[in-house]
Structure formats: C-alpha cells, structure tokens
Amino acid sequence: xxxxxxxxxxxxxxxxxxxxxxxxxxxxxxxxxxxxxxxxxxxxxxxxxxxxxxxxxxxxxxxxxxxxxxxxxxxxxxxxxxxxxxxxxxxxxxxxxxxxxxxxxxxxxxxxxxxxxxxx
Numbered sequence: 001x002x003x004x005x006x007x008x009x010x011x012x013x014x015x016x017x018x019x020x021x022x023x024x025x026x027x028x029x030x031x032x033x034x035x036x037x038x039x040x041x042x043x044x045x046x047x048x049x050x051x052x053x054x055x056x057x058x059x060x061x062x063x064x065x066x067x068x069x070x071x072x073x074x075x076x077x078x079x080x081x082x083x084x085x086x087x088x089x090x091x092x093x094x095x096x097x098x099x100x101x102x103x104x105x106x107x108x109x110x111x112x113x114x115x116x117x118x119x120x
C-alpha cells in the first residue's frame with residue numbers, strides 16, 4: 001500500500017508542468033483558486049492564472065482501512081508555450097501508474113522534450 005502511495009506521489013512530481021522560465025512570473029496574477037478536503041480522505045483543487053496556466057486535480061482514497069489503501073489522482077494542467085500554443089496534459093495516477101494524455105491547441109505539435117519528460 002505504501003509503495004503505491006509513494007509511486008503516485010512520484011508520478012505527481014513528474015507530472016508537474018515545465019518551469020515558466022520563458023515568462024516573467026512577477027506579472028502573472030491568480031485569477032481563481034479553489035481547494036477542498038473531503039471527509040472521506042479525498043481532495044480537490046484548481047487554479048487559473050492570468051498567463052494562461054491552469055491546473056485542477058482530484059484525489060480519491062480507495063480501499064479505505066485495508067492494507068491495500070491507496071489514492072487515485074485525476075487531473076490536468078495547461079500552459080501557453082512560447083510559440084503561443086496552449087498545451088494540455090490530462091492524467092490519472094492509480095494502481096496502474098501514471099497515465100498522461102498530451103494535447104495541444106491549434107498551431108503546433110507537442111515538443112519532443114515535453115513528451116520525453118512526461119513519459120520518462
């Protein structure tokens with residue numbers, strides 16, 4: 001059980017969006033932020049920034065009270081790349097590991113470095 005939880009946390013760390021080194025971070029403003037923790041051990045949060053970056057995630061505790069207890073995490077994050085294209089990563093991390101789906105808006109393909117960083 002603990003191994004699965006650790007693997008889910010590692011998957012989340014790997015899923016983090018690339019650094020915003022191409023953007024002046026002091027200019028981005030938080031437009032929306034929501035955060036909730038549920039009594040059943042689950043959680044949810046989301047935010048949106050003025051630079052186009054968004055993120056939302058929900059976690060649900062499974063097999064509560066057993067040795068096989070683990071958290072399933074579902075979410076997505078997006079950002080606007082230096083090329084002006086909006087990139088979206090939707091993911092789930094569960095007993096089957098981290099499973100990302102990458103999508104890009106009109107005008108460009110997913111850069112190979114982004115694909116490589118998400119798929120390991």
